[in-house]
Amino acid sequence: GQNLKSILITGGAGFIGSNFIPYFLENYKEYRVVNLDLLTYAGNLKNLESVEGHPRYSFIQGDICDRKLLEKIFAHYNISGVIHFAAESHVDNSIANPGVFIKTNVQGTFNLLDVAYKTWMIKPFHYKEEYIGSRFHHISTDEVYGSLGDTGYFTEETPYAPNSPYSASKAGADMVVRSYFHTYGLDTVITNCSNNYGPNQHAEKLIPTIVRNAVAGEKIPIYGNGKNVRDWIYVLDHIKGVLKVYFEGTTGEVYNIGGDNEFQNIEIAYKICKLLNEIQPLDRGDYLNQITYVQDRAGHDHRYAIDSSKMRNNFNWRAEESFESGLRTTVEWLLNA
Numbered sequence: 001g002q003n004l005k006s007i008l009i010t011g012g013a014g015f016i017g018s019n020f021i022p023y024f025l026e027n028y029k030e031y032r033v034v035n036l037d038l039l040t041y042a043g044n045l046k047n048l049e050s051v052e053g054h055p056r057y058s059f060i061q062g063d064i065c066d067r068k069l070l071e072k073i074f075a076h077y078n079i080s081g082v083i084h085f086a087a088e089s090h091v092d093n094s095i096a097n098p099g100v101f102i103k104t105n106v107q108g109t110f111n112l113l114d115v116a117y118k119t120w121m122i123k124p125f126h127y128k129e130e131y132i133g134s135r136f137h138h139i140s141t142d143e144v145y146g147s148l149g150d151t152g153y154f155t156e157e158t159p160y161a162p163n164s165p166y167s168a169s170k171a172g173a174d175m176v177v178r179s180y181f182h183t184y185g186l187d188t189v190i191t192n193c194s195n196n197y198g199p200n201q202h203a204e205k206l207i208p209t210i211v212r213n214a215v216a217g218e219k220i221p222i223y224g225n226g227k228n229v230r231d232w233i234y235v236l237d238h239i240k241g242v243l244k245v246y247f248e249g250t251t252g253e254v255y256n257i258g259g260d261n262e263f264q265n266i267e268i269a270y271k272i273c274k275l276l277n278e279i280q281p282l283d284r285g286d287y288l289n290q291i292t293y294v295q296d297r298a299g300h301d302h303r304y305a306i307d308s309s310k311m312r313n314n315f316n317w318r319a320e321e322s323f324e325s326g327l328r329t330t331v332e333w334l335l336n337a
């Protein structure tokens with residue numbers, strides 16, 4: 001074990017992190033994974049049962065806003081890389097309670113950057129010579145770019161225009177990451193990804209909500225006219241893109257990761273109802289009858305869509321999972337959860 005490199009994963013008990021950790025342990029055997037997660041309402045260790053007791057895995061319950069704890073973790077485990085997933089992640093919660101989004105997403109990201117920098121950098125301001133091969137990968141969202149009309153795509157050059165407290169807090173975090181590269185030479189990379197779906201996603205999000213309400217015989221709530229468009233990516237495709245960037249990406253750069261799978265929210269509801277009609281048919285009727293339009297989300301962005309050509313051109317990466325098969329896996333997981 002003494003030649004293992006230690007990577008710090010923050011937010012590893014959440015949706016994406018808990019899909020990342022088992023995949024990473026399985027495919028990168030020269031790494032120890034240290035998972036720091038506060039276990040807010042969104043974190044669930046049940047998502048990580050498959051790696052409990054794994055010899056190269058350690059879990060620490062704690063807050064990325066706790067600087068002393070971060071310093072201890074970096075020193076104790078000799079952390080030589082970070083992939084930072086931890087965040088408050090639900091837009092609706094950010095509308096009701098924005099403060100914790102600013103704290104965790106902006107202040108927490110700053111704390112991690114600053115501890116990483118002070119731990120890794122021997123001499124500030126001479127980073128090209130002194131850089132010692134440690135990387136800080138910040139996981140972000142396409143929502144920082146604001147909203148699109150019916151055409152066009154977000155590229156890495158699209159100006160930031162966040163509209164919700166969630167996306168504003170992620171945009172703020174991205175900017176602080178950027179500054180740690182430009183000012184201090186920290187080896188940072190940022191990935192901005194579109195809407196993920198897959199196993200372990202929290203019940204509050206769109207697909208889990210549709211499935212849960214459908215099978216409970218309740219109304220399936222769809223915001224506004226249901227025509228808001230999101231680009232959906234299977235969580236494992238996102239993870240594979242993150243790993244390309246973590247291991248092969250250029251220091252200081254930003255990469256957009258998308259699924260090339262644009263659907264209106266109402267289309268997602270239709271697809272899920274059709275799938276449920278097949279997997280778990282109702283005695284009478286159709287799940288579609290439960291769909292109900294509800295008062296639109298405040299400031300609801302119309303459309304997000306990602307141009308992933310930088311990922312394709314640099315790493316030959318593309319999202320591979322078809323929406324049909326990814327959705328089936330997700331719905332089956334939700335039905336058994």
Ligand code: NAD
Binds near residue numbers: 064085087088202
């Ligand atoms: P999630 O809400 O499922 O998980 C977040 C995790 O972070 C939870 O386990 C939670 O306990 C932990 N956490 C929250 N505050 C913390 C704190 N102060 N200290 C330590 N841990 C804390 O989120 P997710 O969907 O897995 O998203 C992970 C990351 O990916 C986030 O940064 C999010 O902005 C980004 N992202 C998500 C999506 C998506 O569609 N889910 C898309 C693009 C980017």
